[in-house]
Amino acid sequence: MKKEIKFETALERLEEIVEQLESGETGLDDSLKLFEESMELVKTCDEKLKEVKKKIEILSKKGEKLTPEPL
Amino acid sequence: MTQQSQRKIYSVTEITNIIKQTLETQIQELWLTGEISNYKTYSSGHSFFSLKDENSQINAIMWNQQVKLIRFRPEDGLKVIVFGRISVYAKRGEYRIIVDYIEPAGKGALQLAFEQLKQKLSSEGLFDESKKKPIPLLLKKVGIVTSEDGAALHDILTILQQEDLEILIYPARVQGDEAKYDISQAIEYLNEHYKDLDVLLVGRGGGSLEDLWPFNEEIVARAIFSSKIPVISCVGHEVDYTISDFVSDMRAPTPTAAAEFVARRRRELREGLQDMVKRLRNHLNYISSNLTQRMNNILNSRVFTRPFSLIEEKLQEVDDVFLQIINSVKHLAEMKSYDLKILDEKLKALSPLNILSRGYSIVWKLPENVIIKDAEDLSIKDKLKIRLHKGEVLSEVKETKKYEKRD
Numbered sequence: 001m002k003k004e005i006k007f008e009t010a011l012e013r014l015e016e017i018v019e020q021l022e023s024g025e026t027g028l029d030d031s032l033k034l035f036e037e038s039m040e041l042v043k044t045c046d047e048k049l050k051e052v053k054k055k056i057e058i059l060s061k062k063g064e065k066l067t068p069e070p071l
Numbered sequence: 072m073t074q075q076s077q078r079k080i081y082s083v084t085e086i087t088n089i090i091k092q093t094l095e096t097q098i099q100e101l102w103l104t105g106e107i108s109n110y111k112t113y114s115s116g117h118s119f120f121s122l123k124d125e126n127s128q129i130n131a132i133m134w135n136q137q138v139k140l141i142r143f144r145p146e147d148g149l150k151v152i153v154f155g156r157i158s159v160y161a162k163r164g165e166y167r168i169i170v171d172y173i174e175p176a177g178k179g180a181l182q183l184a185f186e187q188l189k190q191k192l193s194s195e196g197l198f199d200e201s202k203k204k205p206i207p208l209l210l211k212k213v214g215i216v217t218s219e220d221g222a223a224l225h226d227i228l229t230i231l232q233q234e235d236l237e238i239l240i241y242p243a244r245v246q247g248d249e250a251k252y253d254i255s256q257a258i259e260y261l262n263e264h265y266k267d268l269d270v271l272l273v274g275r276g277g278g279s280l281e282d283l284w285p286f287n288e289e290i291v292a293r294a295i296f297s298s299k300i301p302v303i304s305c306v307g308h309e310v311d312y313t314i315s316d317f318v319s320d321m322r323a324p325t326p327t328a329a330a331e332f333v334a335r336r337r338r339e340l341r342e343g344l345q346d347m348v349k350r351l352r353n354h355l356n357y358i359s360s361n362l363t364q365r366m367n368n369i370l371n372s373r374v375f376t377r378p379f380s381l382i383e384e385k386l387q388e389v390d391d392v393f394l395q396i397i398n399s400v401k402h403l404a405e406m407k408s409y410d411l412k413i414l415d416e417k418l419k420a421l422s423p424l425n426i427l428s429r430g431y432s433i434v435w436k437l438p439e440n441v442i443i444k445d446a447e448d449l450s451i452k453d454k455l456k457i458r459l460h461k462g463e464v465l466s467e468v469k470e471t472k473k474y475e476k477r478d
Contacts, residue, residue, distance in 0.1 A: 008207070008209070022354060031358055035351065035355060042344065049340060052235050053237065055237050057237075058242060071240065
């Protein structure tokens with residue numbers, strides 16, 4: 001199983017890369033590598049941001065148990 | 072001596088009953104103020120204590136039904152106002168006040184209760200910043216603990232409906248004596264069964280201090296503190312501060328504000344990500360245009376656009392040098408020609424041809440073309456060229472004569 005990267009970690013790394021690139025101190029080869037990495041990170045973050053499915057539920061008592069039901 | 076018949080002798084019970092009746096009818100209900108001492112609550116739930124001032128003291132009892140209703144903690148030394156009635160306890164020959172209601176003197180009971188609990192939990196470290204859990208950047212699943220038909224839920228949903236979120240509502244009473252159990256159970260239940268919730272919004276809409284009271288209850292405070300899911304408390308209005316606010320991981324001034332925080336966090340995340348993509352793209356553009364520029368600079372250099380231009384340039388240089396040389400030579404030549412003229416004139420002055428103008432001639436023997444200075448060098452029929460001042464004469468030798476040297 002692919003190691004799950006935490007959203008916060010991905011975002012931090014992304015910020016780091018953008019700043020590193022914008023500093024203009026990276027060579028061409030490194031820049032391209034960083035781009036590649038950043039695109040992966042953007043994809044990861046974007047997927048995580050979008051993976052939630054909109055729904056609203058309320059827990060209601062069914063006998064002794066609480067079950068979620070659409071509001 | 073007094074007569075036996077005149078004496079009225081009471082039994083202890085009789086006199087006690089008289090005292091009891093007198094006291095209990097004379098003084099029925101009353102308000103009383105004093106300082107609490109020796110406060111004790113027994114396992115039965117009844118409380119026993121004394122009220123005293125500088126000179127006097129009176130025992131007091133509060134039955135468990137009343138004790139349960141007290142919001143603050145009656146402590147020794149606390150000045151209180153009580154309402155009750157005097158009662159005589161015949162068995163012990165004691166009178167005391169049965170307290171039906173107690174409130175702190177000087178401030179409201181709730182106010183005092185709030186301060187007491189705040190003090191207690193604070194000293195236990197429940198409000199420590201270090202104990203607060205950060206609200207995750209990415210919020211996907213939000214749990215809400217509030218009343219099903221309160222204004223708070225409506226306000227929260229109005230805002231959160233606009234976001235792509237999973238929302239789970241745990242309906243709980245948020246008012247009245249039972250509310251504290253509902254709220255704390257809700258928090259515990261969600262922690263146990265819905266561990267993947269990113270955040271819990273716990274609160275209610277505005278109301279009186281009494282209305283908001285459940286959120287000042289110790290049991291609720293402890294449930295919030297123990298929650299593994301970060302809790303945002305959102306109780307009442309901006310000005311209302313509850314114990315839940317202090318113990319939660321984040322206080323939102325109102326339920327609406329809590330929802331706005333969640334929505335904003337998602338929006339900012341989205342925009343932040345877009346911004347970073349934009350910055351990356353800009354930088355990629357910059358790099359590629361920079362590269363293109365550099366490539367163009369190379370391709371546009373004359374070596375590539377006009378390969379012969381360099382040679383042309385060199386030739387031009389050579390040309391220039393030539394021109395310089397030519398000029399120098401010309402100059403030199405001019406100098407020379409000037410010199411020659413003078414020389415010429417000088418030479419001319421010396422020239423034998425000049426002498427010719429004075430009547431002399433020069434004779435050459437042909438074809439040798441040698442100047443003849445001695446007649447002996449000539450023989451008959453030799454051809455001669457004679458240069459005169461003007462013109463030449465070709466002639467033949469007829470005769471030679473020799474002149475004797477005179478000296």
